[in-house]
Amino acid sequence: MEHLSSSPAKARRHFRLPVWLWPIALVMIVGYGWWWNVHRSIPLSEALSPVYWYKRFLGEDLYDPHYRILYHGNRALHEVALTIDDGPHPQYCPSLLAILRHYHVHATFFVVGQRMKQCPYLVQDMLADGNEVGNHTVDHIRLVTLNNEEIWHEINDNDINFYRITGHHMTVMRPPGVDYNPRVLKITKELGYVVVSWTCAAKDYDEQTPDFIVNRILDRTENGSIILLHDDRPETVVALPRIISALLRQGYHFVTIAQMLAHLPHPVIIQSN
Ligand SMILES: [Zn+2]
Incomplete structure (x- = not known):
């Protein structure tokens, strides 16, 4: 009996990790x-x-159908969504739009109402260029x-x-x-929105150098990334063409949030504006 009862204790001692490990x-x-x-932008x-x-x-981990939250795009597709928050600021937004136009890529702008009222023409330009506009x-x-x-x-x-400015409604919000x-x-869902998170942020709301912004985004971008930039920094204007050209060289496609949702393994179809 003594012999039997001592065996489990011995076995437990056997699996104990040495303290120094x-x-x-x-x-x-x-x-x-x-x-x-x-490297994979996971917290x-x-x-x-x-x-x-x-x-x-x-x-x-990509989409929460209950609360309608997009966390991440399809990991099987070589695509990213560029999202630009807090605008439109008249100092920098026209440059950002010109860069997107130059590279023939579309972004999703999450606009702030107070700024939109001051520069409605910039919101119209966003849509005219084929960008998506979301509610911020x-x-x-x-x-x-x-x-x-x-x-x-x-x-x-x-x-x-x-709607007064563009004749369209917003369907995504951050x-x-x-x-x-x-x-x-509960309220965003009642109002019919998809809430959009992000996966790669440049921290460009603080003063950062363009090099920092570019390196941080490129280090963290992967299939299905949602990149977050802001439209109120000159450094972001310098960084954006470098980010887009590097990702295009790597073969990435740029999609809007509505396209990213439609490309999920279980597609979510929304009316883009
Ligand atoms: Zn914001």
Whole structure:
């Protein structure tokens, strides 16, 4: 009996990791997360989460059909979506539009209502060039800090003004700061929007050099990436042609968010504006 009861204890001791290996194991696990974060634009917390990898295995990491959220494009297609937020700013937006025109690529602009009212002609130019325009609220306030009625107005009033200017409605939206909760998502869904997240950000809302912006985006771009840039920085204007030409050389196709949704493994068809 003594002999039998001692066996499991021996077996447990056999599998115990030596203490000196723990720091090495920790460095390897965090290093693995860091690699996915830098080269495949997956947040560190997700790269280290078994739940994320299980969802990815099931194919549920690209789009949430319940709340209608796009997280990532199709990983089997060599395509990316360029999204440009917070405009239109008259200092830089015309240059960004000229660059897109020059390379014959389309982007999705998430416009702020207050700016759109000041420069409606730029929003018309975006559409005339074949770009997509999405809703980034009237005042660019974090929606989670507002009550339901305020959230509803922040989103819907922007669309009413957009319709007055262009004769079209917006069908995709990005909450300011991509900051949302179930309460916000319930309203965006009621209003018929697809909420659009991002996968590669240049942090160009801070002052960054064009080199930093270009390298950060190119390091993190993969099939189905949603690239996030802003339209209020001269550095972004310098970086954009370098990003587009490098990705075109790598064979990437540029798609709008509506096209990216239609290209998902389980396609989501929306009316683009
Ligand atoms: Zn924004």
